[in-house]
Amino acid sequence: xxxxxxxxxxxxxxxxxxxxxxxxxxxxxxxxxxxxxxxxxxxxxxxxxxxxxxxxxxxxxxxxxxxxxxxxxxxxxxxxxxxxxxxxxxxxxxxxxxxxxxxxxxxxxxxxxxxxxxxxxxxxxxxxxxxxxxxxxxxxxxxxxxxxxxxxxxxxxxxxxxxxxxxxxxxxxxxxxxxxxxxxxxxxxxxxxxxxxxxxxxxxxxxxxxxxxxxxxxxxxxxxxxxxxxxxxxxxxxxxxxxxxxxxxxxxxxxxxxxxxxxxxxxxxxxxxxxxxxxxxxxxxxxxxxxxxxxxxxxxxxxxxxxxxxxxxxxxxxxxxxxxxxxxxxxxxxxxxxxxxxxxxxxxxxxxxxxxxxxxxxxxxxxxxxxxxxxxxxxx
Amino acid sequence: xxxxxxxxxxxxxxxxxxxxxxxxxxxxxxxxxxxxxxxxxxxxxxxxxxxxxxxxxxxxxxxxxxxxxxxxxxxxxxxxxxxxxxxxxxxxxxxxxxxxxxxxxxxxxxxxxxxxxxxxxxxxxxxxxxxxxxxxxxxxxxxxxxxxxxxxxxxxxxxxxxxxxxxxxxxxxxxxxxxxxxxxxxxxxxxxxxxxxxxxxxxxxxxxxxxxxxxxxxxxxxxxxxxxxxxxxxxxxxxxxxxxxxxxxxxxxxxxxxxxxxxxxxxxxxxxxxxxxxxxxxxxxxxxxxxxxxxxxxxxxxxxxxxxxxxxxxxxxxxxxxxxxxxxxxxxxxxxxxxxxxxxxxxxxxxxxxxxxxxxxxxxxxxxxxxxxxxxxxxx
Numbered sequence: 001x002x003x004x005x006x007x008x009x010x011x012x013x014x015x016x017x018x019x020x021x022x023x024x025x026x027x028x029x030x031x032x033x034x035x036x037x038x039x040x041x042x043x044x045x046x047x048x049x050x051x052x053x054x055x056x057x058x059x060x061x062x063x064x065x066x067x068x069x070x071x072x073x074x075x076x077x078x079x080x081x082x083x084x085x086x087x088x089x090x091x092x093x094x095x096x097x098x099x100x101x102x103x104x105x106x107x108x109x110x111x112x113x114x115x116x117x118x119x120x121x122x123x124x125x126x127x128x129x130x131x132x133x134x135x136x137x138x139x140x141x142x143x144x145x146x147x148x149x150x151x152x153x154x155x156x157x158x159x160x161x162x163x164x165x166x167x168x169x170x171x172x173x174x175x176x177x178x179x180x181x182x183x184x185x186x187x188x189x190x191x192x193x194x195x196x197x198x199x200x201x202x203x204x205x206x207x208x209x210x211x212x213x214x215x216x217x218x219x220x221x222x223x224x225x226x227x228x229x230x231x232x233x234x235x236x237x238x239x240x241x242x243x244x245x246x247x248x249x250x251x252x253x254x255x256x257x258x259x260x261x262x263x264x265x266x267x268x269x270x271x272x273x274x275x276x277x278x279x280x281x282x283x284x285x286x287x288x289x290x291x292x293x294x295x296x297x298x299x300x301x302x303x304x305x306x307x308x309x310x311x312x313x314x315x316x317x318x319x320x321x322x323x324x325x326x327x328x329x330x331x332x333x334x335x336x337x338x339x340x341x342x343x344x345x346x347x348x349x350x351x352x353x354x355x356x357x358x359x360x361x362x363x364x365x366x367x368x369x370x371x372x373x374x375x376x377x378x379x380x
Numbered sequence: 381x382x383x384x385x386x387x388x389x390x391x392x393x394x395x396x397x398x399x400x401x402x403x404x405x406x407x408x409x410x411x412x413x414x415x416x417x418x419x420x421x422x423x424x425x426x427x428x429x430x431x432x433x434x435x436x437x438x439x440x441x442x443x444x445x446x447x448x449x450x451x452x453x454x455x456x457x458x459x460x461x462x463x464x465x466x467x468x469x470x471x472x473x474x475x476x477x478x479x480x481x482x483x484x485x486x487x488x489x490x491x492x493x494x495x496x497x498x499x500x501x502x503x504x505x506x507x508x509x510x511x512x513x514x515x516x517x518x519x520x521x522x523x524x525x526x527x528x529x530x531x532x533x534x535x536x537x538x539x540x541x542x543x544x545x546x547x548x549x550x551x552x553x554x555x556x557x558x559x560x561x562x563x564x565x566x567x568x569x570x571x572x573x574x575x576x577x578x579x580x581x582x583x584x585x586x587x588x589x590x591x592x593x594x595x596x597x598x599x600x601x602x603x604x605x606x607x608x609x610x611x612x613x614x615x616x617x618x619x620x621x622x623x624x625x626x627x628x629x630x631x632x633x634x635x636x637x638x639x640x641x642x643x644x645x646x647x648x649x650x651x652x653x654x655x656x657x658x659x660x661x662x663x664x665x666x667x668x669x670x671x672x673x674x675x676x677x678x679x680x681x682x683x684x685x686x687x688x689x690x691x692x693x694x695x696x697x698x699x700x701x702x703x704x705x706x707x708x709x710x711x712x713x714x715x716x717x718x719x720x721x722x723x724x725x726x727x728x729x730x731x732x733x734x735x736x737x738x739x740x741x742x743x744x745x746x747x748x749x750x751x752x753x754x755x756x757x758x759x760x
Contacts, residue, residue, distance in 0.1 A: 085682075086682055089652060089656075252681065253681075277433045277437075277470075291681065296638070296681065297678070299678075301633075302466055305692070308691070309679075309688070310687055311687045311688070313658055313686070
């Protein structure tokens with residue numbers, strides 16, 4: 001490594017015992033790569049909703065204040081007192097952020113496998129991607145096909161594998177069609193492309209007519225707007241048409257999960273022959289994989305006894321299906337990176353710009369269609 | 381059959397389109413038994429919470445009125461309008477009630493297997509047990525051990541198999557201890573006896589100090605009173621001690637299911653080594669098998685992403701585990717009928733008395749310790 005790569009900036013998130021979030025850039029030494037490791041100059045790392053959980057956590061970002069500038073910019077924000085209890089395990093620990101990213105290999109360890117990657121653009125998963133330099137094991141790097149930029153490969157893992165994981169879960173658990181909420185998201189658009197390609201019926205739940213139009217524009221057949229007066233009727237109709245009994249929910253708060261189960265039960269009972277006091281015996285499942293709505297989940301249980309609601313996370317899912325099936329999913333992502341799994345970003349920012357208040361206000365909204373890409377190699 | 385058994389009284393529950401529940405006794409002909417069937421004079425049938433779902437359904441029993449008397453008694457009660465939608469499939473259909481019961485075989489079909497049961501006391505499951513006579517297939521009768529009364533065998537199936545099903549589910553899904561709510565119930569007492577015998581740690585959640593005393597009296601080690609100020613601390617402590625990550629919940633409404641998951645997560649994290657923004661990766665599960673509290677379930681999701689809440693019912697469970705394992709559970713019930721699986725009743729009533737307002741008021745409360753046994757062979 002040359003002298004100018006011996007250290008690099010890294011974005012850090014710190015929650016203090018006092019109830020304050022502090023975001024800053026720290027200059028950290030770039031470790032010497034071991035034999036089976038490479039040094040990657042990170043050029044693209046998305047801000048996913050799952051990154052915000054660590055980056056801003058439960059902080060109230062409307063209270064965010066900035067001090068300093070350039071590499072020395074520091075953001076502080078207040079954390080509601082009731083949210084502090086759940087933070088016990090990360091208190092006063094300065095944490096690097098960024099699940100996934102992509103960049104160019106600029107240094108390698110002594111092994112042949114490492115040396116073979118020199119100069120290659122690779123995608124990575126493993127945390128601390130909001131850094132200028134990242135040392136990775138060779139086996140944790142996915143070399144991108146020639147002609148693929150770091151920006152194109154930056155979102156190779158989380159959204160594509162989550163969308164594929166939903167379809168895979170549907171098949172493994174014996175359902176025949178899917179429901180997805182916050183369906184106009186980047187992830188939701190990917191899921192539509194997968195389902196269209198694979199011939200799977202997908203019921204999209206969105207929160208506005210614009211989002212509905214966006215999805216219809218990419219070929220979505222079933223789109224229900226949860227803010228429309230006829231939402232429950234529309235949803236039931238789509239569930240009758242598709243037979244979907246599995247939903248993936250990014251909202252995670254309020255009545256939506258229960259409404260989905262209730263409409264599924266009504267749809268199933270439209271073809272039921274006789275009364276059962278326990279409702280239908282068809283299992284209906286909602287997996288909550290996000291928390292766009294932080295209110296409690298409210299389940300009215302008007303959907304019989306054959307139901308489940310639970311958390312769903314990508315990494316435990318990948319562990320469960322095992323290495324071979326995981327590799328199969330990753331191969332599909334690589335093969336369809338510029339089509340099915342193409343991500344769209346509204347803004348590319350440097351590490352310093354990531355900590356500017358106007359940008360924070362934009363990406364911490366978690367608004368559909370608003371997606372930031374950090375380029376740590378970009379000058380302040 | 382003799383002339384006086386040619387017809388018999390049967391309790392019926394009817395929900396009318398007008399929004400009214402009607403309970404009455406109907407005189408029905410006793411069918412001639414087929415070759416492989418027997419005629420049983422029902423002498424004991426419990427009123428389980430699961431029977432109340434069909435018997436009184438969602439009716440507001442504080443509005444109950446009686447007319448007529450003796451065999452002609454008719455009870456009417458109002459059903460809240462919002463509950464009527466879920467009743468669509470049973471409207472204007474007069475339904476017999478009573479999941480399980482026991483009685484004496486007084487007539488048989490022509491097969492040897494049927495004839496062998498004549499005069500025997502048998503336990504039965506299959507609905508319509510609140511009847512004077514019940515024709516059953518031989519294979520659906522469980523002959524009781526000599527010296528066992530119908531009253532002793534009346535609750536042979538629902539509670540014993542549900543309690544055993546909880547333990548079986550715990551083992552199959554990889555948990556090491558159990559949590560049970562409404563734990564002082566007949567079912568809860570059985571579950572304590574099973575767990576004590578099998579060396580399984582059981583955390584009992586009750587709603588009063590009397591119930592706590594009752595359970596401690598039969599040897600329960602972990603009892604938490606949900607009305608005590610220190611409930612959440614007590615529960616967390618019991619979860620740390622037992623490592624329980626599976627709960628069976630008879631309450632099904634309000635915050636309790638979420639509180640159990642939250643306390644499980646806190647208990648797990650007491651031994652966690654590092655912070656994960658997604659919480660622990662230990663799966664925590666609550667199965668809701670009852671609905672003592674009809675309010676919505678409220679889940680605050682302060683328990684990470686590795687969680688599930690779902691419905692649990694005995695019959696789908698028995699189907700899932702298959703005939704051989706089901707038979708193994710039934711054999712244990714028969715062997716321990718007078719010990720582990722002994723049921724206690726507060727009152728034995730005739731069919732006519734079942735429809736008296738003071739009795740309805742008592743059993744429809746679903747109060748712990750209050751359990752009715754119907755003896756259809758008892759004179760008015």
